[in-house]
Amino acid sequence: MCFEAKRLAKLALGPVLMLLSMVSAGVMAAGEKVNEVNMAPGVTAVGQNIFDLHMTIFWICVIIGLLVFGVMFYSIIYHRKSRGVTPATFHESTKVEIAWTVVPFLILIGMAVPATSTLLEIYDVEDAEMDILITGYQWKWKYEYLSDDGENVSFFSNLRTPQSEIYNSEDKGQHYLLEVDEPLVIPVDTKVRFLVTANDVIHAWWVPELAVKRDAIPGFINETWTLAEEEGIYRGQCAELCGKDHGFMPVVVNVVSQGEYDEWLSGKKAEAAEIKELMAQTFTMDELMERGKAVYDRNCLACHGANGEGGVGTAIAASAIATGDLAGHLDVGINGVAGTAMQAFGGQINDVEMAAVITYQRNAFGNNMGDMVQPIDVFNHKKG
Amino acid sequence: MGDHHHGPAKGLSRWLFTTNHKDIGTMYLWFSFAMFIMGGAFAMVIRAELFQPGMQLVDPAFFNQMTTLHGLVMVFGAIMPSFVGLANWMIPMMIGAPDMALPRMNNWSFWILPPAFLLLASSLFMEGGAPAFGWTFYAPLSTTYAPPSVTYFIFSVHVLGLSSIMGSINIIATVMNMRAPGMTYMKMPLFVWTWLITAFLLVAVMPVLAGAVTMMLMDIHFGTSFFSAAGGGDPVLFQHIFWFFGHPEVYIIILPAFGVVSQIIPAFSRKPLFGYDSMVYATASIAFLSFIVWAHHMYTVGMPIAGELFFMYATMLIAVPTGVKVFNWITTMWRGAMTFETPMLFCIGFLVLFTIGGFTGLMLSIAPADFQYHDSYFVVAHFHYVMVAGAVFSMTAAVYYWLPKWCGRMYNETMGKTHFWISFIGFNVTFFPQHFVGLAGMPRRIPDYALQFADFNMMSSIGAFIYGASQILFLYNVIATIVAGKPVSDEKVWDGAEGLEWTVATPAPYHTFETPPTLDAKPAHA
Numbered sequence: 001m002c003f004e005a006k007r008l009a010k011l012a013l014g015p016v017l018m019l020l021s022m023v024s025a026g027v028m029a030a031g032e033k034v035n036e037v038n039m040a041p042g043v044t045a046v047g048q049n050i051f052d053l054h055m056t057i058f059w060i061c062v063i064i065g066l067l068v069f070g071v072m073f074y075s076i077i078y079h080r081k082s083r084g085v086t087p088a089t090f091h092e093s094t095k096v097e098i099a100w101t102v103v104p105f106l107i108l109i110g111m112a113v114p115a116t117s118t119l120l121e122i123y124d125v126e127d128a129e130m131d132i133l134i135t136g137y138q139w140k141w142k143y144e145y146l147s148d149d150g151e152n153v154s155f156f157s158n159l160r161t162p163q164s165e166i167y168n169s170e171d172k173g174q175h176y177l178l179e180v181d182e183p184l185v186i187p188v189d190t191k192v193r194f195l196v197t198a199n200d201v202i203h204a205w206w207v208p209e210l211a212v213k214r215d216a217i218p219g220f221i222n223e224t225w226t227l228a229e230e231e232g233i234y235r236g237q238c239a240e241l242c243g244k245d246h247g248f249m250p251v252v253v254n255v256v257s258q259g260e261y262d263e264w265l266s267g268k269k270a271e272a273a274e275i276k277e278l279m280a281q282t283f284t285m286d287e288l289m290e291r292g293k294a295v296y297d298r299n300c301l302a303c304h305g306a307n308g309e310g311g312v313g314t315a316i317a318a319s320a321i322a323t324g325d326l327a328g329h330l331d332v333g334i335n336g337v338a339g340t341a342m343q344a345f346g347g348q349i350n351d352v353e354m355a356a357v358i359t360y361q362r363n364a365f366g367n368n369m370g371d372m373v374q375p376i377d378v379f380n381h382k383k384g
Numbered sequence: 385m386g387d388h389h390h391g392p393a394k395g396l397s398r399w400l401f402t403t404n405h406k407d408i409g410t411m412y413l414w415f416s417f418a419m420f421i422m423g424g425a426f427a428m429v430i431r432a433e434l435f436q437p438g439m440q441l442v443d444p445a446f447f448n449q450m451t452t453l454h455g456l457v458m459v460f461g462a463i464m465p466s467f468v469g470l471a472n473w474m475i476p477m478m479i480g481a482p483d484m485a486l487p488r489m490n491n492w493s494f495w496i497l498p499p500a501f502l503l504l505a506s507s508l509f510m511e512g513g514a515p516a517f518g519w520t521f522y523a524p525l526s527t528t529y530a531p532p533s534v535t536y537f538i539f540s541v542h543v544l545g546l547s548s549i550m551g552s553i554n555i556i557a558t559v560m561n562m563r564a565p566g567m568t569y570m571k572m573p574l575f576v577w578t579w580l581i582t583a584f585l586l587v588a589v590m591p592v593l594a595g596a597v598t599m600m601l602m603d604i605h606f607g608t609s610f611f612s613a614a615g616g617g618d619p620v621l622f623q624h625i626f627w628f629f630g631h632p633e634v635y636i637i638i639l640p641a642f643g644v645v646s647q648i649i650p651a652f653s654r655k656p657l658f659g660y661d662s663m664v665y666a667t668a669s670i671a672f673l674s675f676i677v678w679a680h681h682m683y684t685v686g687m688p689i690a691g692e693l694f695f696m697y698a699t700m701l702i703a704v705p706t707g708v709k710v711f712n713w714i715t716t717m718w719r720g721a722m723t724f725e726t727p728m729l730f731c732i733g734f735l736v737l738f739t740i741g742g743f744t745g746l747m748l749s750i751a752p753a754d755f756q757y758h759d760s761y762f763v764v765a766h767f768h769y770v771m772v773a774g775a776v777f778s779m780t781a782a783v784y785y786w787l788p789k790w791c792g793r794m795y796n797e798t799m800g801k802t803h804f805w806i807s808f809i810g811f812n813v814t815f816f817p818q819h820f821v822g823l824a825g826m827p828r829r830i831p832d833y834a835l836q837f838a839d840f841n842m843m844s845s846i847g848a849f850i851y852g853a854s855q856i857l858f859l860y861n862v863i864a865t866i867v868a869g870k871p872v873s874d875e876k877v878w879d880g881a882e883g884l885e886w887t888v889a890t891p892a893p894y895h896t897f898e899t900p901p902t903l904d905a906k907p908a909h910a
Contacts (some may be wrong), residue, residue: 015909026604034836036824038758046752054753058750061743068739072714074731081654081721088719091656100711101704108700112752116693118752123689138529166832168438176437178834196686202619204684204759213755215685216618218524221685235834239519239684239827242524246444247830287494311444341529 040209043230043255047211048117048216057111082284116271125223128193130185136196136203136206136216136238137348138341139245139302143184145265146195153268157182158298159248163306166248178235182300183252188231196222200343201243205235207251215240228255243341244312245302279354279375285359288372292360295353301343302362308365319363326362330381333358351378388761391894396552400495403487404894405472408494410790412469413496413783417859420776422505424852426454430688431814431848434841439832448516449508455470455519459637460544461501463775467640468551470782471579472788475555476883477892480564480901485557493550509534518829520630522792523611523622527603532816534604545590550826552590553582556773559583566903573883575655577664578643581671585632585639586673592630596622601732620685627678635674638770641778641872642709648785649713652718652728654880659712666712668704673702681753694752699749703742710739714851725743726800730781733808734773744819760831762822768815780807780858787862788877791868792891799861805852813847 041051081087133144137156144154160179164170171180186192196205198216206213207226214224228234236251249307256264297306303313308322316322321329333354334346345354355373363368392398392407402408420669429450433441442450446513472490476483484490512531513523526534559580563572572580599622603730611622650657655875657663679687680699687695713735722728744766748757757763780803788794822828826837833841876886884903888896 035820035839037820039823040825041523046553050752050756053750054747057747057750057753061746065739065743068710068714069736072717072732075714075717076722076724079653079718079720079722081723085719087654087721087723089655089717091658092661093659096715097659097662097708101708104704104707108703109594112700115696115752119692119696120689122752122755123692140494166439168649172835174439174835177832178833201529202522206759206825206827211756213684213758217685219617219619220686237827237830238824241448241522241525241829243516243529246446246448247444247827247832254856273830316519316555334454384435 022116026269033256042209042211043228043232043234044209044211044226045229046118046121046226047209048279049114051120052210053114053118056114060107060111062118064214077280085275099356109370115206125334128191128225130186130190131193131195132186132196134205134216135206135209135342136198136199136200136242136249138243139238139249141203141205141238141249141251142186142199142348151269153265155182155268157184159245159250161248163301175235177248177251178237178252180252181227183233183254185254185256185261185264185303186228187258188255191227192259193223193225193227196224197237197311200341202240203238203242203249204240206239207234207249207253208235209234210253223250228253231257233308248302257266275350275352279350281377282376283352283355285372288359289363292358293364295349296356296360296364300350300357303341308361308367316361317367319367322361322367323369326358326373327381329358329362330354330373330378334378334382345373346382351375354378397681400738401491403483403491405484405487405490406892406894407789408484408490409469409471409495412472414461415494416464416469418464419457419465419501421855422860423454423457423462424855426450427848428852430454431845433831435561435845436834436842437833437835437838442831444831445513445516448518448829449514450520451506451829452515452518452860453504455895456504456515456772457501459519459633462543462638463771464781466496466550467579467582467637467775468548470575470640470779471551471555474786475558475576475579476562476776477568477888478883479559480884480897480903481558481562482895482898484554485562486554490554493547493554496543496547500540500547503536504540507536510536516590516784520626521600522626523600523603523619527600527611530604535601536798538601541597541807542594548586549590552586554586555579555583564897564900564903566631567768570661571903573643574646574660574663575643576641577639578667579648581667582636582639585636585671585674587638589629589632591627593633596625596629599625603806613902620682622677623682623685627681628675630681631678632671632674634767634770635670637775639671641734641775642667644778644782644785645713645734648731648781649716649728649735650877651785651881652725652731653717653722654903655716655720656882657712658715658718659708661908662708663712666708667707670702673698673705677702680749680751680754683751684758696749696751700746703746703749706742710735710742725784725797726795726804727781727785729801729804730777730784733804734777734781736770737773737777737811741766741774744769757822757829760822761818761826764828765815765818765822768818772815773811777807783862785878786885787865788869788872789885789890789892791866791869792871792873793865794872794877795861795869797863799857799864803854803857803861807851807856810847810851810854811854812848814844815842815847817841817847851899 039054047158096309133146135142141157143157144152146152157180160181161177165172165176196214196216198218203216204213205216210226210228212221212226213222214343232255234253238249240245303311304316305311308316321332336342336344352375354380355375358373363373420910433447512533515537517526517530558578558624560766599610603610603612609617611617611619613619620832646657646663677695679695748754748766784795784800821837826833873890875890879888884901
């Protein structure tokens, strides 16, 4: 109720906006913050500092603007020819010039001081309690929790919004384009250091409410950090143009209590152990096809199309690779194709997934090859 | 003027082989307008796709081609050539020279432009599509991951750079050597001053851009690894090189605009420009600072703290000379006797909106805050306030201001004012809400967006259609003026206008100042 009232107050800003809201009311999910006009202070001390800086410089600009435009509009109203004024002839004054050089300079110094201290704070990655390696891929994020025992937990985080919502055949959900299959989970009140890099092109990892934006650059590892003071789900997006699906690689961070975090982490570790077990298993065709479709939709569909018809990538339906030699097909999947957008998926998906998706590609879209790949085959292929 | 002098040749050869600064200026202006329409059409595609959440009209890959080409065409095809055209027309007339110093090169520097853009536009029809890596073409997206058309893009950029460098050399040679006797540097009209400084910037940074694209070419075709980390290269190096060109580039775009405004505001205030000397010094300071602030476009790449601080302080400093300029313009208006014909309206629009763009620029200079603003729609709003309301508005003002002198006919004032108001409203409806969505977290260069940004995006799109449509009115007004405008024959079209260009006949004859004018004691800029 209160939220609605606030929204209406904002809409009262202009009838145009009101009209627009009515038009788009159909797609607007209830409960989301809509039509925000300002930066969010977020849930970190740094975010609050940045917000304060932002508001300070904003108000300085507003005051200077009011003065400057005030003088200008006074002049426009009173110093017009139609009022019969005779123009003055003055055209220089060293004193005035010095004044309006020095005063802005002093204001800038006043602004530079807090800006410097906040910047120093942002750059202080010391004393982090945990490290997470973030790797940008076209077009998803990989998160790896670095631990001392070498048993790192890692997973990919993909857009969860279905194509049907993006292409308007279904209503858009509340978190349209800002939802992922597996969010990053971090504990509250913990200084988390992020090591940010990329696998292909430059990306940028941005979560406004955590006040973190850092470029993910292939070959370089950037450092940044956050310390979330409130539990919650925080959403952001890739901020650096990274190719076709730049708009479709969101970041979702789930900030939870330490207890929940520990539980989640051990769950992830158990999951990893389970996958290890699966690796030794032999699957039936139906099992592989079912798993394969899920893997395909998550990893391949964006470039190769929902029916293997191609797009940015080549067609898989009736392709020489998918209907050719099995080892060659595996090789493309595992090692990618150098110099093209076809990535090496060997390090991105596990052997079970690789086996399933290769099997799927060879037996779906009219490619009725009838052959299967088992996880052990993938493992052996990788070993060479 | 002697009767034996030949007029323009007839037919197509007049335009192909002309060495006349006015003809070449005219061609530049029409060419840039054509590019403005083309770049505008790309923008309309962008705004139409962003009208609502969801993908409706184009696919994401094509959307990226549109944002890339929109930026490239507007910067290199519309804004820069339009000011070169204006320089060609006005600089000789303002300094009392018969023509540009290097007329044949002048012809060439224009005529290599259309093929360069044809090449760039043709990439839309190539396999893999047009360049889709943004007008800033960051490696490795623009190298290893680029479509094959990138090679054509590189060649096109080389040719554009060649054209700009030749144009700049011509302007420098003209201003330094061909001023009428008595036209000392500190008597030059401010438009000439700003262009002289701009020309030096161009000569300094265009080769840097050429270097950047050549390194890309080497990476793509000759196995080098300048920008590829896998081969020991550095993707961030690309950004340093690009912005070492790119930041002076934005001043290359805005300084001539400052010059135009400094000519027009005094004319319609009927009062000399306030603080001429400080205007010159401020322009020079801005030009100098433009070389040492480039990495403020790269606050988030992970520079060392010392670099970050240096670029932040240097960037904040730019506010000082820019402020001086704005204060001078307003003091020029103060206690003048103003009238508000279309050129003046566009200059006032410029003043208000450019100042807002300057404020957001100051906000962006604060590095910690930039961690939130960077690559968001806040940046898009900022640079459109300085590029469109700055450069394009002042260019429009210039056309209305000098058009009667060029063609001897007066434009339709009511239509001109209508054009201004529709542009002004359309522009603000388009770009003001972009500040909001940017602050609320919408990244730039995305073809689709989360639902909370829907209303402001729709508003933005409606504004863009209005602004786009208003340019048709502009085109109509200009053509109607040339064809059937009310003839004017006063040398001084505007009663408050000062300067040598207003001492020649109206319309300006094909050849002017074949014998140098004599300057009276009072400064030409007053």
